[in-house]
Amino acid sequence: MFIGSTDQRWGKLSMFVKRVAAEARKIVKRDGVMVVALLLALVTSCFHVPRLEYIDFNVLAILFSLMLVITGFKQNKLLDCLALGVLRCTNSVRSLYIFIIGLTFLASMLITNDVALLTFVPLTLVIGRKLKLDMAQLVIWQTLAANLGSAFTPMGNPQNLFIYAHYAFSAGEFFRTMLPLTVFSLLILLVLALTVSSKEIQLELEQLPWRITRESAIFTLLLGLNILAVFRCVSYLVALGITIVAVFCVSRRLFRYVDYTLLLTFVGFFIFIGNISSFSCVSLLKEAMLSASWGVYVSGILVSQLVSNVPATMLLAGFTDSGRELLLGVNVGGLGTLIASMASVISYKLYAENNLGQNGTYLRQFLFYNFLLLAILAPLVWVTRG
Numbered sequence: 001m002f003i004g005s006t007d008q009r010w011g012k013l014s015m016f017v018k019r020v021a022a023e024a025r026k027i028v029k030r031d032g033v034m035v036v037a038l039l040l041a042l043v044t045s046c047f048h049v050p051r052l053e054y055i056d057f058n059v060l061a062i063l064f065s066l067m068l069v070i071t072g073f074k075q076n077k078l079l080d081c082l083a084l085g086v087l088r089c090t091n092s093v094r095s096l097y098i099f100i101i102g103l104t105f106l107a108s109m110l111i112t113n114d115v116a117l118l119t120f121v122p123l124t125l126v127i128g129r130k131l132k133l134d135m136a137q138l139v140i141w142q143t144l145a146a147n148l149g150s151a152f153t154p155m156g157n158p159q160n161l162f163i164y165a166h167y168a169f170s171a172g173e174f175f176r177t178m179l180p181l182t183v184f185s186l187l188i189l190l191v192l193a194l195t196v197s198s199k200e201i202q203l204e205l206e207q208l209p210w211r212i213t214r215e216s217a218i219f220t221l222l223l224g225l226n227i228l229a230v231f232r233c234v235s236y237l238v239a240l241g242i243t244i245v246a247v248f249c250v251s252r253r254l255f256r257y258v259d260y261t262l263l264l265t266f267v268g269f270f271i272f273i274g275n276i277s278s279f280s281c282v283s284l285l286k287e288a289m290l291s292a293s294w295g296v297y298v299s300g301i302l303v304s305q306l307v308s309n310v311p312a313t314m315l316l317a318g319f320t321d322s323g324r325e326l327l328l329g330v331n332v333g334g335l336g337t338l339i340a341s342m343a344s345v346i347s348y349k350l351y352a353e354n355n356l357g358q359n360g361t362y363l364r365q366f367l368f369y370n371f372l373l374l375a376i377l378a379p380l381v382w383v384t385r386g
Helices: 002-030 032-046 057-075 076-086 092-112 114-133 135-152 158-166 173-193 214-230 237-256 258-274 280-289 292-307 310-317 323-332 342-354 359-383
Strands: none
Touching: 002 158, 032 258, 057 114, 057 158, 057 214, 057 237, 076 092, 076 292, 092 114, 092 135, 092 173, 092 214, 114 135, 114 342, 135 173, 135 323, 158 258, 158 310, 158 323, 173 323, 173 359, 214 237, 237 342, 258 310, 292 310, 292 323, 292 359, 310 323, 323 359, 342 359
16 A cells, blocks of 8 residues: 555656656747746856846836737737738739838838738738749748848847847937948848749738727827837836836736747846856957957857847847947848747748748748848948948
8 A cells, every 4th residue: 555655656746747847848949048048147146146237127128018019019900901901002923022021121120020020921821822822932031121121220129129228329320320231131122022023913812991999099109109218218117107007908918928038038148148247258258259340240140140149149248348230240140040030930930830841942042042141231231331
């Protein structure tokens, strides 16, 4: 009886351990960057006591507010209505490419690159099925448009928001820095789109009612408020407070859809960077690799290829005061490998889920166009940086 009871307890404990291990594997697979950030923060905290001032609450507050507002836009299908309205103006494959690439490029400046892709790539895939066309090329060019278009504004992607706050850029300085990259990117994407066939098409798209509702008006006002907070025209605490109260009153379910793993990733890197800044070896590394502005630019591009441009930004920011070069490097560095920008992973997954067995073809095209643009833009942006 005693032996049997012991065996049962061991069996339950074994099952519990297996479940915990399975959940841990899922978390690592799904949120690997967050896990690495928190582990780095934990390990370095064993050698240096972390401080609360390491965490930039300004960045976290604005990021949280923007995620709430943009989620509200998605839930109310405001972006879908805009996209369908624009697409009704297309009458050829070429004009379709131009409209979708242009829409993604411009939208990413306000709603971030990942949200632009989550919104418009599914629409592209639906159009592809209706026209019986493989949309791999267009999805790849959309991804390029989202990553490059989002580079123009501080709220276009997380690394821009972090750099804008961390280095205390003025709005004018930020836009002047990113303007050459944005212009060159748009011209290259337009040239690519003009190489597409001018074959006529007829699109029959579903009708979505376009009306100004109370919720859509509120979220539009909240977006404007948070953009003012990004540009320091309004206190980020005021914007955060108003956004939280408004969302709670209008649609409290949106709190469930916020990407809290991204916020935890930022916290982990904030603590890690603050901790290692006190290490003597960091000073040596800074002098060896990041003392020259070109070294910061090249490091931003290269590190992004390995760990993606958001963690690359936060890692390198602890080593350099060259904010302008880092800003350019990590945005150009979003081109290249699939993981150079996590937004690229999003569009890849969306395509792969709808086109089973074509992953290899997609990846080959993706790498070709990404490294082609990287080879063109990297030297061009550096030479014209001003």
